[in-house]
Amino acid sequence: MxxxxxxxxxxxxxxxxxxxxxxxxxxxxxxxxxxxxxxxxxxxxxxxxxxxxxxxxxxxxxxxxxxxxxxxxxxxxxxxxxxxxxxxxxxxxxxxxxxxxxxxxxxxxxxxxxxxxxxxxxxxxxxxxxxxxxxxxxxxxxxxxxxxxxxxxxxxxxxxxxxGCNATATMLALKPLVDSGVITPDDQVVADLKVGSSEGGAGGGAASSHPERSGVVRPYAPTGHRHEAEIQQELGLSLSFTVHAVDMTRGAAATCHAFPSERVTTGDLWGAYREAYDDEPFVRLVAGGGGVYRYPEPKAVAGTNHAEVGFELDPENGRVVAFSAIDNVxxxxxxxxxxxxxxxLGLDETAGLEFQGLHPVGSP
Amino acid sequence: MxxxxxxxxxxxxxxxxxxxxxxxxxxxxxxxxxxxxxxxxxxxxxxxxxxxxxxxxxxxxxxxxxxxxxxxxxxxxxxxxxxxxxxxxxxxxxxxxxxxxxxxxxxxxxxxxxxxxxxxxxxxxxxxxxxxxxxxxxxxxxxxxxxxxxxxxxxxxxxxxxxGCNATATMLALKPLVDSGVITPDDQVVADLKVGSSEGGAGGGAASSHPERSGVVRPYAPTGHRHEAEIQQELGLSLSFTVHAVDMTRGAAATCHAFPSERVTTGDLWGAYREAYDDEPFVRLVAGGGGVYRYPEPKAVAGTNHAEVGFELDPENGRVVAFSAIDNVxxxxxxxxxxxxxxxLGLDETAGLEFQGLHPVGSP
Amino acid sequence: MxxxxxxxxxxxxxxxxxxxxxxxxxxxxxxxxxxxxxxxxxxxxxxxxxxxxxxxxxxxxxxxxxxxxxxxxxxxxxxxxxxxxxxxxxxxxxxxxxxxxxxxxxxxxxxxxxxxxxxxxxxxxxxxxxxxxxxxxxxxxxxxxxxxxxxxxxxxxxxxxxxGCNATATMLALKPLVDSGVITPDDQVVADLKVGSSEGGAGGGAASSHPERSGVVRPYAPTGHRHEAEIQQELGLSLSFTVHAVDMTRGAAATCHAFPSERVTTGDLWGAYREAYDDEPFVRLVAGGGGVYRYPEPKAVAGTNHAEVGFELDPENGRVVAFSAIDNVxxxxxxxxxxxxxxxLGLDETAGLEFQGLHPVGSP
Amino acid sequence: MxxxxxxxxxxxxxxxxxxxxxxxxxxxxxxxxxxxxxxxxxxxxxxxxxxxxxxxxxxxxxxxxxxxxxxxxxxxxxxxxxxxxxxxxxxxxxxxxxxxxxxxxxxxxxxxxxxxxxxxxxxxxxxxxxxxxxxxxxxxxxxxxxxxxxxxxxxxxxxxxxxGCNATATMLALKPLVDSGVITPDDQVVADLKVGSSEGGAGGGAASSHPERSGVVRPYAPTGHRHEAEIQQELGLSLSFTVHAVDMTRGAAATCHAFPSERVTTGDLWGAYREAYDDEPFVRLVAGGGGVYRYPEPKAVAGTNHAEVGFELDPENGRVVAFSAIDNVxxxxxxxxxxxxxxxLGLDETAGLEFQGLHPVGSP
Known part of the structure; x- marks a missing residue:
């Protein structure tokens, strides 16, 4: 490289x-x-x-x-x-x-x-x-x-x-945990993804035909998804990676269940995520709060170059649930x-990528 | 006025x-x-x-x-x-x-x-x-x-x-027929609309809840839709107007079945629609041709200020089927x-409205 | 025959x-x-x-x-x-x-x-x-x-x-009007259909792939649909027939806009529809009333052999809007x-066809 | 009890x-x-x-x-x-x-x-x-x-x-692993669920309205879901439990990522699942094989009392990915x-529950 x-x-x-x-x-x-x-x-x-x-x-x-x-x-x-x-x-x-x-x-x-x-x-x-x-x-x-x-x-x-789309979603959720040392390569991390039909590309086969594909929750890569390779290379993590097809056209949502070897607080997590993303023009932190949209959702970023990233700490067992949502296209x-x-090329980073997305939007 | x-x-x-x-x-x-x-x-x-x-x-x-x-x-x-x-x-x-x-x-x-x-x-x-x-x-x-x-x-x-959204969709489909004299106030015109759930507004009631609203083809205004009033005022047509809810969030599609008193040709129709819209920055004519998207579709304009307008001539009985599709929001x-x-205010007409929309897009 | x-x-x-x-x-x-x-x-x-x-x-x-x-x-x-x-x-x-x-x-x-x-x-x-x-x-x-x-x-x-599926939906909506003489072969009748993706069959082509097909309102047969032939044969009507693909897997909904040459009352219509269907085990009349499901909807009959049929009279111009909804499969x-x-074969008519359908059901 | x-x-x-x-x-x-x-x-x-x-x-x-x-x-x-x-x-x-x-x-x-x-x-x-x-x-x-x-x-x-619906889906996936000793209470188990909008009940609130709810992948219970209590009681497992809303009306799919302390083979897993379910009238094992439907999917059991259960072994790290899918209603x-x-009451177990479901079916 x-x-x-x-x-x-x-x-x-x-x-x-x-x-x-x-x-x-x-x-x-x-x-x-x-x-x-x-x-x-x-x-x-x-x-x-x-x-x-x-x-x-x-x-x-x-x-x-x-x-x-x-x-x-x-x-x-x-x-x-x-x-x-x-x-x-x-x-x-x-x-x-x-x-x-x-x-x-x-x-x-x-x-x-x-x-x-x-x-x-x-x-x-x-x-x-x-x-x-x-x-x-x-x-x-x-x-x-x-x-x-x-x-x-x-x-x-x-x-x-x-x-890659699924690698991007996953790494955006996990990078702050890795950078801050909350997660180390020995820690258990499960990444459970839910993705839209555009990942199958234009044309598609029988599994992509509308009557078969609509309304699914379909495990399409239970193990061995190739994007694991780039995650391992870029983040240094060997994680457990499973991808599901769900009923949307655009969108990839990663839910990462990470088990730090040492307990962290919600404050630690806010610190890690803010440190990682406060200056990023295309990353929004969404973690709890009120209203309908309390965690990252693909709908909220459909059509945009934005990623939503968020997390929740499981008080029972110290698990960190890290979420991210992107438009895979x-x-x-x-x-x-x-x-x-x-x-x-030294251009303005956000040039041509300013579209803010829509609300409401159906299946993105 | x-x-x-x-x-x-x-x-x-x-x-x-x-x-x-x-x-x-x-x-x-x-x-x-x-x-x-x-x-x-x-x-x-x-x-x-x-x-x-x-x-x-x-x-x-x-x-x-x-x-x-x-x-x-x-x-x-x-x-x-x-x-x-x-x-x-x-x-x-x-x-x-x-x-x-x-x-x-x-x-x-x-x-x-x-x-x-x-x-x-x-x-x-x-x-x-x-x-x-x-x-x-x-x-x-x-x-x-x-x-x-x-x-x-x-x-x-x-x-x-x-x-109004439904009036807009309908009038865009019919205006060229009225302007060109293909349709006169005495001619029979049926406008059959299919619209998304955002027309019900934020919040909604029981009929708008996801389990009840998803996947519907629901006649919600079989007769007496209020937008008839503005169509009558602006186009001078008293038409038969029926609106259906279908499964999308954004979008209004009008299919107008018009029965001219005198037979027209497809060439006449192209002439009328081009005359009406060739200089319009937000109207696209889509009538037949090849590929997947051969007539106006809400998906193709989702998120944009564009309207697609098209037509087909029924050789059996001279009926003109005029279509239009917009994003109702x-x-x-x-x-x-x-x-x-x-x-x-004398600004550039398209200022702030340049977004071209997405492909693919799910339920807009 | x-x-x-x-x-x-x-x-x-x-x-x-x-x-x-x-x-x-x-x-x-x-x-x-x-x-x-x-x-x-x-x-x-x-x-x-x-x-x-x-x-x-x-x-x-x-x-x-x-x-x-x-x-x-x-x-x-x-x-x-x-x-x-x-x-x-x-x-x-x-x-x-x-x-x-x-x-x-x-x-x-x-x-x-x-x-x-x-x-x-x-x-x-x-x-x-x-x-x-x-x-x-x-x-x-x-x-x-x-x-x-x-x-x-x-x-x-x-x-x-x-x-045929679309002919069935259309004829069920119109038969009572024909039988009762409300509509005669010279009267104007528009049938505007909305159908699910299963009509395209298993496999499907590019237009049936999920990213292209989901969320559509797509005029797929503006004119010249072959089912017109059987409607003409069985009902004796030459109607104006247009079929749209919408986002459901199963289902065909027909909205028929019929213009009787003589004015009828809502009571006349109830009489005609009851006469036609009161003894039919698979036809339900649904016309107005309260609640969420006030007219025929494909959702309400998804998975069943039932048809819902209903109507509304347009007080403005005497138009009869006749609806029907079936599961096309x-x-x-x-x-x-x-x-x-x-x-x-002289069996019980409803044998093997008793399934009542589901509520709620998503996109049928 | x-x-x-x-x-x-x-x-x-x-x-x-x-x-x-x-x-x-x-x-x-x-x-x-x-x-x-x-x-x-x-x-x-x-x-x-x-x-x-x-x-x-x-x-x-x-x-x-x-x-x-x-x-x-x-x-x-x-x-x-x-x-x-x-x-x-x-x-x-x-x-x-x-x-x-x-x-x-x-x-x-x-x-x-x-x-x-x-x-x-x-x-x-x-x-x-x-x-x-x-x-x-x-x-x-x-x-x-x-x-x-x-x-x-x-x-x-x-x-x-x-x-409970989500507990049922989860326990059906995991019971064979517990019964066979593949998983013990000390092993790490993540259950990541994807569920339909009917779980929110009839009526629903703002988050359930169609424009907000359609097309989502929405983490609605990142931690602390109450169904954990019954899983713990019935299976003796304290698992990491996260529930997402996805775009379907009916259905709950559980993906359980289990980390046995001792390596198992695919043959072991087949043995465990067959032992658990071979005599069960409402459980189908679906694990790999060909065709479009290779793992459990809610669509395949929509409207029925059946559960689909399946699994995959991750050769990288010995993780068992156990799937189940049910109709939550x-x-x-x-x-x-x-x-x-x-x-x-000593009746035939399957009485009244024989419906086999539909194919195709949209969003169940």
Whole structure:
């Protein structure tokens, strides 16, 4: 994993005398994260979307696939012929980016990859959790992007591996406990996730068809979810990880049951979470209080790059129940990628990511 | 109903040398439309939200009720003590605005009322469709706001009655047919609407509780829906109007079955709809074509101020099936109100209303 | 269309001295209606399910596909090798039954077909609404089954064409108006339907995937829906028919806007509906009254063979708004087929169809 | 807690020469569990429903509140005037049964209480988990009813405390691990539950209104859920218990993360679960395998008295992930109560509880 360096002058957004503009492209633009990237980039003050690729929908408008983008005058083009741009966002299935990474890096000074292909530091880890890696020589260049874990490696990075949705939700809940020492690698931690159907991607199979998928509480990864690998790498925790599909389209909620070896107080926890997140523009602490929304909920952040994080202390046994909620397509994918690009290129971190979300919102 | 006049110099947004800023307040800010107004105003380049009232939640933060606004540093204040502002948005139940209209107009040069209280020109019509009107002397001042019906009366208006959600959806579907003469007042028109649970407002009763309300197709206004009154006034049509509750939170979809006395062609219809809407920033024509989203759908506009409008011609009997879809909280309430204020005050029409919506989105 | 005749002695259920038992098979048992048929037949006092076919799932248990049937000890078998049974239910896509009808009738004295293949009397009508018919010589034998339209042709029938789901919903709403003369063939009638995702069948395509399908109000057949053909044949009405997909799995709700040429009273309507349905075991009249459920709703009949039917008179223009709600998989398919078989074979009409449904129920 | 004794002759269902019939009443019949009890009892071969009480809906038909019961000719009566019956089911909020228990027991030889009032053996435990108990003298008489934990105390019981929904789901998942010694009281066990909106009861408050409640993943009891008390009493486990509201109406799914002190194999687990449940008529083991439904899901048992139970072994750390899914209104309330009454009165255990559920079903 690369260490941060200064943003090269020629790749920095021009900041004198007005709005800097960088060209951007999206590879794999017909998927859900790809569509969201197109939306964010066309609304971003510093990016101009110049290419959006899709083999299946070549020459169709973006709005043909993404109805919310009907007003955007861009058509899908072939991924065979990549434009030269400042930033290329790759939003393709696992294994595709590692195959095309040379072309991606030739086309763009900064590549942000949303797949798992460059998230792990070691090629061996791919053999264990995924298939063998075909471009391991790029792994050392790649900066893992969950900006709340640290910006240093992101600033000026030219290859960014945007973190996985479920890993993001889980790490945001646990990071303050790890940083503050409340939880150590030997402590028992269970992460029980509930996620929306967009995690299955556009198209989906029989299990994703509406009659089968609606209204479910379905254990889809009881054990062995691949995102464990990046959590272990980034937080140093080996946790017990189980993911359930529930009835929403967007959203990932992590409930982490952590058993500190030493008792803590609610005050300790407030301290740890405030220390971790008080300066974070995209993290809100929500822990108890009144009203309807007393803990983190995916609904409250649907459509946004925000995460809600909160906790409760179990007086019976000292368990810390840490919650987080994100929109998996945004904070768990496209928003995180844009956030990382903003950091990498020296832009305002929140540029293009200001949407505050909706109330009420149904199934996000 | 007043006719338009020029925006008085002192009420126009300052446009020379930077971002003009006007002060704004929201009366009834704890409701769904009120919360959405707060969101739009805090993100609007030309407005500063200086007051948001709620009797029930006085002194609580906006985020206590509207979780998406947790980052906004504004607290509800009492409606008894109104700040002097440039624009006051009133988002209160039917009957409240007419009671307080003098106070509202004293507090603000421009009042935008989202209730039905000032939508009808004639006090008699209130007696028929609602209860008796208690402030009929203001009716002549009020400009009805569905901007797509015409901006003339809105420019410079100081009392604006923002159109009803279901009326808005219906009129957007039918206006091109009326304007082009395809439909005349004697023709049979059925409007069959499907709407989300937010139309029942925050709180709701037994019928709005989740176990009873989820998954419904429920005829809630088979006949006699009050929005017929404003449709009749604005379009000159007496139509057959039936509203159903369906399982979404936001959204209103109108399917209008119109029977022209003379046969038309699909080309005629394209002509009529393009003529009506080609220059409209918030209306998209969606009529057939390929892909999944071939006709207007609330999902495609959820969270936005956009309306989708489309049609199909029934070759069997010449029936025109005209569709429209809006987000009832936005284009049907808060977005429409801000749009109208933008027009009234000489601002950019789309200011603060640029959000493009999401794909995918669950139950909007 | 055949006229009724007496049930041949050898095909009648034995009724002396105990529970009669007939053997039954389901062709196309892996689909939604096929699975429901298996459930109904295994719980039916007079039927024994001896074969359930599925090419794709041959040798798998029924429970592999239909989780509610995990306790049923039956495996799918090949449709190539049909057992000889008393009753064969065919639940296959359009066009399959006409291809295999000779084999079906060889295998069983009574064939109940759930597809559209034998619903229309005239081969010409298939050319118009579907593709050409390949076994038109069987059309004259087939009895159309919406039992509420009349049992005469069903009693003793050996080929039964079970009515379509959307046609069933629509005809149940309108039949009392036609029978009583309130509506005549020249009167304007609009039928606006809202249906669940199970109508798209198991598997489904991109439009049926959960992220795209959830929360929709989607016009999927604005005009030209094929069920118009059977409505025209059975009720003699040419109506304006539009079908929308909404967010439920099961259910079809018809809202019919009928414009009688002569004014009627609410009392006339009560008379017409009571006359039509007072003796029907599966039809409930629901028209106004108090409480949450004041008109027909699919939720209220989910999982059952019941239909709810109701109406409202529009005092403004004399329009009759007639509602009906069914479970499309039950009253619109499997339940209707079993009901028809019960009638055809001289069994108790309600045998095996007694389930009363649930309250509350989410999205049915 | 009482021990079982033989069913007194005069309270046994008559089983010679035909269908035995016992009279039954439901106190609190307008609630969700109360309505379900009415449905089950009217369809039960051995019970006759003679009274259903509701203060609020006195003299209304059952169908006024429960639309699925529109065909049932019973009206709510006052709870002040209880009929003398064989079995009284009390389905009232916590605290009501303890207040009226003398009247209930005077009215009926067998009382089945669905509230928490008689679930705990010790009055002290009520002081800790609930409020103080006002009728502690009945506690020793009460048999706790989760029949899968043992029938001995239920047979002939005259006061039955039907187990809580979330406790039922959790205990069904864990009982085989406890019985087989895989888990001992010192082992770490986390139970993470996902439940439907019917658990909030009919009516509900602001948090239950459809716009706020739909699409949620909402931690509603992070710690301190009262059902822990009965789990501790019945299984001897002090577990970490957290309950989330998700978007379904019916259903409770428990995911239990258990950490045995000694490693077990998948074979051990199959042995433990088969030993526990192979003879249970209402428990299905679902653990892996193919198809869409590979683990327990509430959808698969919606509307039924069945529970699905399954497990997975985490090869990384020896964790046992034990799943269960029930319909909280049925197996978690009304079905469990009828099941217990069947056992108590010597009836066929499954009588009246044969419904197999539906496929597909939306949000159950």
């Amino acid at each position: 690369r260490t941060g360096h200064e943003v090269p002058r020629e790749r920095r957004a021009v900041t004198d005398g007005g709005e800097p503009t960088l060209t951007a492209s999206v590879v794999g633009a017909s998927g859900f994260a790809g569509g969201e990237l197109c939306r964010l980039l066309t609304g971003h003050p510093n990016f101009e979307l110049v290419q959006a690729t899709s083999r299946e929908y070549e020459n169709k408008t973006l709005g043909y696939v993404h109805p919310n983008l009907r007003g955007v005058d861009v058509r899908f083009s072939s991924p065979e012929d990549l434009d030269s741009v400042d930033v290329l966002f790759a939003s393709t299935p696992h294994g595709v980016s590692m195959e095309h990474i040379d072309a991606f890096r030739d086309a763009a000074g900064t590549v942000v990859d949303l797949s798992a292909d460059f998230r792990l530091d070691e090629a061996d880890a791919y053999d264990e959790w995924y298939d063998g890696h075909t471009a391991p020589e790029h792994l050392a260049d790649a900066a893992y992007a969950l900006p709340e874990l640290g910006r240093e490696t992101l600033e000026g990075a030219d290859l960014i591996a945007s973190g 945004m904070k768990g994918a496209a928003g995180q990628a844009v956030h990382a690009a903003n950091v990498a | 007043r006719t338009g006049h020029e925006v008085p110099r002192e009420r126009r947004a300052v446009t020379d040398g930077g971002e003009p800023t006007l002060t704004a307040s929201v009366v009834g800010a704890s409701g769904f439309a009120g919360g959405e107004l707060c969101r739009l105003l805090t993100g609007h380049p030309n407005f500063e939200l200086v007051q948001a009232t709620s009797r029930e939640y006085e002194n609580k933060t906006l985020g206590y009720v509207h979780p998406n606004l947790r980052g906004v540093d504004v607290r509800f204040s009492s409606p008894e003590d109104l700040d002097s502002v440039d624009v006051l948005f009133a988002s209160t139940p039917h009957g409240v605005s007419m009671e307080h209209i003098d106070a509202f107009r004293d507090a603000a040069g421009t009042v935008v009322d989202l209730s039905a209280d000032f939508r009808l020109d004639e006090a008699d019509a209130y007696d028929e469709w609602y209860d008796g009107h208690t402030a009929p002397e203001h009716l002549a001042d009020a400009a009805y706001a569905l901007p797509e019906l015409g901006r003339e009366t809105l420019e410079g208006a100081d009392l604006i009655a923002s159109g 936005m284009k049907g309430a808060a977005g429409q109100a801000v749009h109208a204020a933008n027009v009234a | 055949r006229t009724g005749h007496e049930v041949p002695r050898e095909r009648r259920a034995v009724t002396d001295g105990g529970e009669p038992t007939l053997t039954a098979s389901v062709v196309g048992a892996s689909g939604f209606a096929g699975g429901e048929l298996c459930r109904l037949l295994t719980g039916h006092p007079n039927f024994e399910l001896v074969q359930a076919t599925s090419r794709e799932y041959e040798n798998k248990t029924l429970g592999y596909v239909h989780p509610n049937l995990r306790g049923v000890d039956v495996r799918f078998s090949s449709p190539e090798d049909l057992d000889s049974v008393d009753v064969l239910f065919a639940s296959t896509p359009h066009g399959v039954s006409m291809e295999h009808i000779d084999a079906f009738r060889d295998a069983a004295g009574t064939v109940v077909d759930l597809s559209a293949d034998f619903r229309l009397d005239e081969a010409d009508a298939y050319d118009e609404w579907y593709d050409g018919h390949t076994a038109p010589e069987h059309l004259a034998d087939a009895a159309y089954a919406l039992p509420e339209l009349g049992r005469e042709t069903l009693e003793g029938a050996d080929l039964i064409a079970s009515g 039950m009253k619109g398919a499997a339940g209707q087929a079993v009901h028809a078989a019960n009638v055809a | 009482r021990t079982g004794h033989e069913v007194p002759r005069e309270r046994r269902a008559v089983t010679d020469g035909g269908e035995p019939t016992l009279t039954a009443s439901v106190v609190g019949a307008s609630g969700f569990a109360g309505g379900e009890l009415c449905r089950l009892l009217t369809g039960h071969p051995n019970f006759e429903l003679v009274q259903a009480t509701s203060r609020e809906y006195e003299n209304k038909t059952l169908g006024y509140v429960h639309p699925n019961l529109r065909g049932v000719d019973v009206r709510f009566s006052s709870p002040e005037d209880l009929d003398s019956v064989d079995v009284l089911f009390a389905s009232t909020p916590h605290g009501v049964s303890m207040e009226h228990i003398d009247a209930f027991r005077d009215a009926a030889g067998t009382v089945v209480d669905l509230s928490a009032d008689f679930r705990l053996d010790e009055a002290d435990a009520y002081d800790e988990w609930y409020d103080g108990h006002t009728a502690p003298e009945h506690l020793a008489d009460a048999a706790y009813a989760l029949p899968e934990l043992g029938r001995e105390t239920l047979e002939g019981a005259d006061l039955i405390a039907s187990g 049925m197996k978690g309330a009304a079905g469990q109560a009828v099941h217990a009454a069947n056992v108590a």
